[in-house]
Amino acid sequence: MKQLKDTSTEEKILEAAKEVFMKYGLYGARMQDIADTAGINKALLHYYFRNKEKMFDKVFEGALQKYFTQMDVFGDTTLPIKERIFRYIDNIVNFLSEYPQMTMFIIKEISINPEMFKEKVQPLKKGRGVRFIQALEEEISTGKIKKVDSVMFMINLHSLCTYPFIGAPLFKHALKANGKDYEKDFSTEKLKQSAKNFVELTLGK
Amino acid sequence: MKQLKDTSTEEKILEAAKEVFMKYGLYGARMQDIADTAGINKALLHYYFRNKEKMFDKVFEGALQKYFTQMDVFGDTTLPIKERIFRYIDNIVNFLSEYPQMTMFIIKEISINPEMFKEKVQPLKKGRGVRFIQALEEEISTGKIKKVDSVMFMINLHSLCTYPFIGAPLFKHALKANGKDYEKDFSTEKLKQSAKNFVELTLGK
DNA sequence: TTTGCATTTAACCAAACGGTTAAACCATTC
DNA sequence: GAATGGTTTAACCGTTTGGTTAAATGCAAA
Missing domain, CATH: 1.10.357 (Tetracycline Repressor; domain 2)
Structure with missing residues (x-):
């Protein structure tokens, strides 16, 4: 149950990040926008992917x-x-x-x-x-x-x-x-x- | 001489704005970046084109x-x-x-x-x-x-x-x-x- | 030379930005 | 049910952002 929830949140973030980065690019994308799209708290972005650049790299x-x-x-x-x-x-x-x-x-x-x-x-x-x-x-x-x-x-x-x-x-x-x-x-x-x-x-x- | 200088500055800004907006898009572009590219003070951007949106519209x-x-x-x-x-x-x-x-x-x-x-x-x-x-x-x-x-x-x-x-x-x-x-x-x-x-x-x- | 006006600048402002933190939450283990 | 540890949150921080302002500059007419 633990692992399932983890990957679920992480993938929700990744999906949202794909969407926002693809639309606005690295500089145009906003972390808050990604968090809102994923439906989670903004701090979770940094919990799973240290910072914007690293998150962008993954995407x-x-x-x-x-x-x-x-x-x-x-x-x-x-x-x-x-x-x-x-x-x-x-x-x-x-x-x-x-x-x-x-x-x-x-x-x-x-x-x-x-x-x-x-x-x-x-x-x-x-x-x-x-x-x-x-x-x-x-x-x-x-x-x-x-x-x-x-x-x-x-x-x-x-x-x-x-x-x-x-x-x-x-x-x-x-x-x-x-x-x-x-x-x-x-x-x-x-x-x-x-x-x-x-x-x-x-x-x- | 007055009119000539005016249009010259305004066009320097427009050229820089084209370059930066085309590269980064509306959200990704930075006003300071446009000013630097044009080689002029940032406040001049607002003097000639009230704000970012209006400037983008022109471009x-x-x-x-x-x-x-x-x-x-x-x-x-x-x-x-x-x-x-x-x-x-x-x-x-x-x-x-x-x-x-x-x-x-x-x-x-x-x-x-x-x-x-x-x-x-x-x-x-x-x-x-x-x-x-x-x-x-x-x-x-x-x-x-x-x-x-x-x-x-x-x-x-x-x-x-x-x-x-x-x-x-x-x-x-x-x-x-x-x-x-x-x-x-x-x-x-x-x-x-x-x-x-x-x-x-x-x-x- | 002085006045007037458009242009340019440095300094500044509030809001938005990316990022951090400490506390709260919650499921599992003992 | 107390302790553990991963997860989530609200509140916060320093910096960057778009935008404003008042003063300085420069040029042309009087």
């Missing part, structure tokens, strides 16, 4: 871990390259639709404090995009797919899969002004199909 | 105006649709590469305070994307281009043009881990070509 490291773990799954080497990319698309679109704010959170914070990247990402990152680009260039050299700019292809594919979630607030209003509805006219399945179509058309043969 | 409204003015240029109706889209791509990629932080700034702040959108965007926005999607659907109905999902096409094209700048901090590190170099292997011209190629392949015929 940010958790986000990095989750993000780079998911975004680096470029599985089964025995599959044909297109099938690998298709599964990669399914995987990251599912992930990004579940955590639409995470990408911006990470980008914002590392652009404010670039040293964090070296400290926290380099260790856990054996190389995002490495397997993707390498695999692509190998397939190009064997002539199985069209000669494409591997860097631009990787950037374009990530753009297609990522920005629809980041830019949702803009798209929602732009579409409404157009008699369209983001919730109705956009879907993750349509997006997956678009992205796969892009791959097919670009790598084609 | 944010300026950003909105610039953004939606540029992103809504979908010019010459007499040109063929593909040529119109190509020019649109040139236009927004040039703009986004010049102000790479602006998109995120706008998205972040309107997702924190959605009412601002209605207050500040609706008035100056006769309908972003309206002309784009409408023109597209007209061309589809006449059979001049392939039958595509106009909403998804618009989202995908904006993703291709926008995210490479937003995600630059991520791409830089991902590419470095890969023996590539963002500054060398990515360029706005390559991006324009990619986007136009996407249009060609998607709308084809």
Whole structure:
């Protein structure tokens, strides 16, 4: 019962901290706001996580871990390259639709404090995009797919899969002004199909 | 000499305010930080812009105006649709590469305070994307281009043009881990070509 | 030179901020 | 039921925050 209550409070705080830090960033977030969101006394924040910076680190490291773990799954080497990319698309679109704010959170914070990247990402990152680009260039050299700019292809594919979630607030209003509805006219399945179509058309043969 | 000095100070403040607000957002920005960046006394901020909120409003409204003015240029109706889209791509990629932080700034702040959108965007926005999607659907109905999902096409094209700048901090590190170099292997011209190629392949015929 | 007025500054203020503490609480153990 | 020890709280502290003020500065007209 003891341990259960402990982790419960600690996780309530962590959940609230995620929410507030993701919305306002390290400098914009207020400890009182986190406490209110968690529905607990402010002093408990310091009881479980000494101070604001340490609490932020926990949240940010958790986000990095989750993000780079998911975004680096470029599985089964025995599959044909297109099938690998298709599964990669399914995987990251599912992930990004579940955590639409995470990408911006990470980008914002590392652009404010670039040293964090070296400290926290380099260790856990054996190389995002490495397997993707390498695999692509190998397939190009064997002539199985069209000669494409591997860097631009990787950037374009990530753009297609990522920005629809980041830019949702803009798209929602732009579409409404157009008699369209983001919730109705956009879907993750349509997006997956678009992205796969892009791959097919670009790598084609 | 009087008027010249006035506007000079006021613009120094506005420039500094843009920089700091874009980096930290409304809540994360510090008035002292803005004053230091502008190289002037903190009290001058209140002399020229009564308080933080009013100063932020000026900066944010300026950003909105610039953004939606540029992103809504979908010019010459007499040109063929593909040529119109190509020019649109040139236009927004040039703009986004010049102000790479602006998109995120706008998205972040309107997702924190959605009412601002209605207050500040609706008035100056006769309908972003309206002309784009409408023109597209007209061309589809006449059979001049392939039958595509106009909403998804618009989202995908904006993703291709926008995210490479937003995600630059991520791409830089991902590419470095890969023996590539963002500054060398990515360029706005390559991006324009990619986007136009996407249009060609998607709308084809 | 002096007057008048916009601009700039240092000093200051109350409120909000992150953080601490001592006491209260509460479930478990003896 | 008394003692133990982890958990929670209200009250508090020093600093930073946005904002104000009165005095100083500088410049142009009289």
